[in-house]
Amino acid sequence: MKSYLSLQVNGRQRDDAVSGNLLLVDYLREVVGLTGTKIGCDGGECGLCTVLIDGKAQHSCLTLAATCNGKSVETIESLGDGGRLSAIQRGFHEKLGAQCGFCTPGMVMAAEGLLRENPEPDEETIRTEMASNICRCTGYVKIIEAVQFAVEELKSKKEAA
């Protein structure tokens, strides 16, 4: 039995008929065609599939698409503006926060969720608030630096404005 799903994906309204057992990550990748969100452990352990639901980081591999009815879902594709990288994306680029790059979409979305709630986190807060995301290359140091870079860039942008 399919149910009616009406939601916003990256700011665009969508209406679809989805099966009850369709996972949000499969909906995003297979139905909407947004493959930036990756599948890692498939069990909520690695954080790779992190997206924002109503502004909060959530695992799309453990969320049923039908439960997102009426909500706003944001994926990695929502960041950046016409080819210009967002502050967090620039941080990962400048500070070499991505090595193999596999964890990066989840890391960036977790950082996005964190900075919206707390625009100036200290290092300890960045570490604890991004603890749901696992990276096997960087040892996290470069990822923390990437987020700190974004914090500074957003701060100076705010001061300039």
Place this chain on the structure above:
Amino acid sequence: MENMPEFTLHRPDTAEEAAKLKASDDSSRYLAGGTDMIVNVRRGIEAPETMIDLTAIGEITQIAVDGDGLRIGAGVKLADLCVHADIVAKYPAIAQAAASVAGPTHRSYGTIGGNLCLDTRCLFYNQSQWWRESNNFCLKHKGEVCHVAPGGKRCFAAFSGDVAPALMVYGAEVDLVGPGGERTIPLPDLYRNDGMDHLTLEKDELLVSIRLPAPPAGSLSAYEKSRIRGSIDFPLAGCAVLLTSDGGQLSELQIALTAVNPFPQMVKGTDDFVGKPLDDEALDAIRDIVRTQAKPMRTTTVRPWYRRRVVGALARKLVMRLASV
């Protein structure tokens, strides 16, 4: 991980309707945050033909003042629980326990009700279908033999929720709604010492809220857990302590444990320490009664003797820290 099995999803907007829908199919399961339930469905541990999603039930998502205490809806997210001003100020052990569950992303959609009704966990149970099948399954699910204690016919899977012991030391009760009506029971009565079937919920019953009385005047409380990874992990052993002390003597002591038995438990015999000086000898004795009542089995990669030792050490440390404030 395996593909999602087929099931029908219902999204009721009241608890009563949820209980009614649940009763319509024997295989049905409730679904709240899904941080554990969806994992179990994908591993073939749960195979429901009907799932009842509880996230559309608005009435169970509030924290409200209730007389002198609080009433916490079962759908309250752990992330909201650990920063709620009244919880942080009056029930710090609950805030600390909620903040220690899994990682921040899990807490943003995992619920308090789900953490209380969490399935018991075991090295031989929380594995893929393929892994369990190659091991001839286990007593808890589809198998004949318990790989933890092969001689017996009991399941020792450990209850691994963090928040239950923290709620217990404050004397929490839970409200349950079922097809037969509503009832309220003390939280410890929600559990039984059986890893196979550790919840005393009647068939189709739903936990809708938690009632907390006012904390004892002048009491101090805390929760701490031991785990393999500091970032995301279930407890190897968890301990909540509430005490009231007066000039080096205890006037109240409550200790509750998790992850060292198939059920979260109040430690018995803590009253014996009330009205006596809290010296090193008493602290050692508190540690020892905790170790005696904790019965961890080989359900994690960490050896049981370590979990038994560490749970006693946690209790001793928390009592010492709280009493010396």
